[in-house]
Amino acid sequence: MPQIEIDDEVFARLKGEAEPFVDTPNDVLRRLLGMEAEPRVAVDSSKSPALPRPVKRYRRRKAGELMPLLDAGILRVDDELVYQKRSGEQYNGLVTNDGWISVDGESFFSPSGALKSAVGYDVNGWKHWRVVRTDRLLDEYRQAG
Structure with missing residues (x-):
């Protein structure tokens, strides 16, 4: 073989x-x-x-907004994401193998949808989620691509 x-x-x-x-x-x-x-x-x-x-x-579903960054090798499956408010309150997410973000056991297609679910109001997830491994914002990767 x-x-x-x-x-x-x-x-x-x-x-x-x-x-x-x-x-x-x-x-x-x-x-x-x-x-x-x-x-x-x-x-x-x-x-x-x-x-x-x-x-x-992760069940089969369409690729999430982070999939191009996974395909390019910029993000990795199970990369941790963090958002910390000025008050010190912190929210965590996890990049799934299909480009979605998992927050508290629920998955979201977009960074903004994931962050909105966590904090309870509209927030631009691209400009606020930080990749723990690299300490860079998601938006920095999107801008470079």
Whole structure:
């Protein structure tokens, strides 16, 4: 069987798309390329109890506004975002594998929608969410691209 080499960033993306304990890297690539899945080998269920099927971390949905930054390698899956008000009150978000932002277990398509949900009023998320890893605003990345 042919082998390919991939870099760490591509491998991390494959892991983010995989169903844990179910998918192989080949399964993920087949799904992303729109190919049919390879047939699975039947397992004799009388020998071992069936394991529950894991729940996908992020369901399939259209790509969020941060996806171009993920694709360019500027942001990473699970990058932490933070917004701190002048009063010191702090809000946190997490970049998902499909370019959305997760805040308190809820996911948002846009940085502004995520921040509005957190603080309760309209805020430009691009100009206020800061990437913890780099200590830079999302807007700085968007302006550079």
